[in-house]
Amino acid sequence: MSPEKFKVLVVDDDKEFVEAVKELLLRNSYDVVTAYSGNEALERASEDERVGLVLLDLVMPLMDGFTLLEKFQEIIPETTIIMVTGQGTVQTAVEAIKRGAKDFITKPFDKDILLNKLDMIRKAEELESKVSTLSVLLSEKYGFDNIISGSKLMKSVFERASAAAHSNAPVFIVGETGTGKELLAKAIHIRGERAGKPFMGINCGAIPRDLLESELFGYRKGAFTGAVRDHEGLFAAADKGTIFLDEIGEMPKELQVRLLRVLEEYKVRPIGHTQEISLDVRVIAASNHSIEDLKKTYLREDLFFRLAVIVIELPPLRERKGDIPLLIDHFINRFNNKYSKKVKGLSEGAFSSLYNYHFPGNIRELENLIEGILAVIPAGKNTITEKELKEHLLWQQPKGSEHQILALDRLEKFALEQALRECKGNKSKAADVLGISRDTLYRKLKQYGVE
Incomplete structure (x- = not known):
């Protein structure tokens, strides 16, 4: 319920008690409505949709508290009920909770105890409302409706992504840079059963090889120089949610072996730890390489097939x-x-x-x-x-796709040569400067014939 929807309905056949509670709650900034019988309480709740909590006496003539509790659950099931009685026993309290009451309090009670209970319930309701609102906003921001398109190509993408959202199978999104792979991954997460749980993303090509393993799988204090505290890693942080492995093709081959084991067993062992941690995580991977190149060059074949249970190809603009x-x-x-x-x-x-x-x-x-x-x-x-x-614009009207490809190739080769010059030939430093892994750097150097 929204924060403003928190009016308290006090129901008891004891008018003095009702008036005393009403005065107490009004002094503490609660809106209050009262009723002295079951039928009157049902009328008040039906007339005022802002009633968010009911203080309900257990023992009343004509309609007892348990009967009224059941009727409230039928007509306003989202309303919180606290049972109140002067004849409290453990069995009665347990029965009230079983029947759906949020809490149970006995007369006479300390006013601070009642106010603390109400305050905790109100804060919990407000937090739930904020979470619900955030879920709606996230759905609006990252849902499929936010991906602007009217093309038939994208319609098939949305259909496949929608089906993927209702599955826990790994998803592999393939598309050129700038086509919206991460946006689609978030939409799949938001529209699935894991919405509201963590969505952890990492660009595998932007993290140095030596750090990528610890970022993904975590480490324990003292595992290596500089490990001054435990670090849970992204897989553990994404538990119950989704981990998004962007540019997965840039991951070093030796690390791919460990990732494959995690995906086979859904367990991870942080660096320096002797025990494995079980995971419940949905994996979405992405790459700007073609499927054929991924299978032949960039990924181990067994890892590719483990990741590519559902493949979604995003068309270029x-x-x-x-x-x-x-x-x-x-x-x-x-x-x-x-x-x-x-x-x-x-x-x-x-x-x-x-x-x-x-x-x-x-x-x-x-x-x-x-x-x-x-x-x-x-x-x-x-x-x-x-x-x-x-x-x-830094471009001139293209004469054809070949001209564009040559221009981009020359630009990439220039960046490689410039980085090597600045780093005095140190390839590890050059890879860091360029924001790519060493494997990617070596592959590019070989591709362009750069020494």
């Missing part, structure tokens, strides 16, 4: 051009609000340029482009023209 107008409109609306602008759309020329662009960075590139333009566009201007595009 160039294959779903019909979504470009929808995405542009969505990003303009979002960044209008963020930067207090009133841009309505793009000129015909600007739209044509964007529509025909290759978008190697996919949706993320389009999002960053629109935000960059709206952040600095004059407040009175309501149309994005080719002039604004040229000021924010």
Whole structure:
């Protein structure tokens, strides 16, 4: 229930008791409504939907407290009931709890005890309301509805992802950089039975090899130099929830062996620990490599098949051009609000340029482009023209996909050479500077023939 929905209904045939409790609760900022019989209590609860808690006397004429408790559970099952009686026994208290009462209190009672019970219940209700609200907000932010698309390609993606959400099987999401792999992973988590539980994500290519094992599996104090306290690791932190292994293809092969064992047994042994810890975790992996490359080059075949129980391929933006107008409109609306602008759309020329662009960075590139333009566009201007595009784009109109690929290859090779020069040939340091694993660095050096 919402925080404001916490009116207390006091039900007792003893009018003096009712008035005393009412006065006590009013002094402590509770809204109170009273009733002196079972039928009157049912009327009050039905008339006022803000009643969130009932103080209910067990012994009353015509309709006793247990009978009234059952009727409350039928008509307002979400309402909390505290039973009150002057004839309290252990058996009576146990029976009240069995029948659905939240708590039991005997007369006469210390006013502080009653107020503490009510305060704890109110705080618990408020916390539950906040959690419920957060779950709705997360669902709105990360649910499938938040992934903007009208294409047939994405419709099949949503159908497969929706089916995956209702399963605990491992999921492998494949797609180019910027296509929204993590957003889809969060949507699967939020729409499944593990919603509300932890979602722990890690980019396997961004963590140095020496740290990745301890980040995933944890360690015990004293396991190695610098291990000054226990660290549970992401798998343990994601227990009952989901762990998202992004760029799984960049994980070193020797670490893949350990990951395979975890996925086979769903147990993890932190570094420096002698016992294994059982896990209940859903695994979603992602990569920007093709399925064939993953199987042949980047992943152990047995690990790939363990992860790829459900495979979802996210198409690049160039294959779903019909979504470009929808995405542009969505990003303009979002960044209008963020930067207090009133841009309505793009000129015909600007739209044509964007529509025909290759978008190697996919949706993320389009999002960053629109935000960059709206952040600095004059407040009175309501149309994005080719002039604004040229000021924010580092590309020229592509002549073909081959030109784009060559340009990106040259850029990547330059970055490798520059990092090696700055690190004086130290490949470990160069990998850290570039934010990739050493395995990835060696693979790229070989690919481009860099010494």
